[in-house]
Amino acid sequence: MFDPARVRYFARAKGQRAKNDTIDAALIAEFTASQVAPATTPRDPAREELADLVKARRLLVDKRVDLRHASAGAPAIAQAVLEEAVEGLTAAIATLEAEIHSRVxxxxxxxxxxxxxxTAPGVAPVVATTPAIRLPExxxxxxxxxxxxxxxxxFDYDSGKSRGQRHIAGGRAAVRHALYIAAEVVATQSKSVIVYAHLQLK
Structure with a gap:
């Protein structure tokens, strides 16, 4: 299925402003014929399940971060309970990491x-697993x-002599997040050029 908005943009580009069922049907047929179907990657149930394990690990890691932040400055009894929960999450994360490693x-x-x-700087095993399974291309x-x-x-956003600001958009968020983690490690623990760029962004 195509996004209806794309079909309408296609109609506008053709100068087609009239709209009724007959015109729409012909327009959709023409639009469909003009599109090149993207190459698809066959489903791989084993990798899909592995991706779910990686996602579950990330959820636990995020929750552990939240609990650690909540523990800071909390009453002693609350800190004890939260720290116990953190320990439980850490054990669960280790279990998932072992399973992920085994399946890889x-x-x-x-x-x-x-x-x-x-082999790339800052890329740990779990970080490497995300693009490996989510980027079959x-x-x-x-x-x-x-x-x-x-x-x-x-992406460019230019018109004539005007040069608009470039923006990133869309894409696979899980992979982007993994790459961000790797870049952050390099930016804070190495002497590469990324360190200086990182400091300028602060």
Missing amino acids: EAQPELADRVAALQ LGKTTGERMSALVGVAP
């Missing part, structure tokens, strides 16, 4: 991809296309 190792191609991603398309898929490609 059971798929040689995926394990090789995760290992390759870990990795290594099969251009860097520009990959940036757009992830949602880190700044």
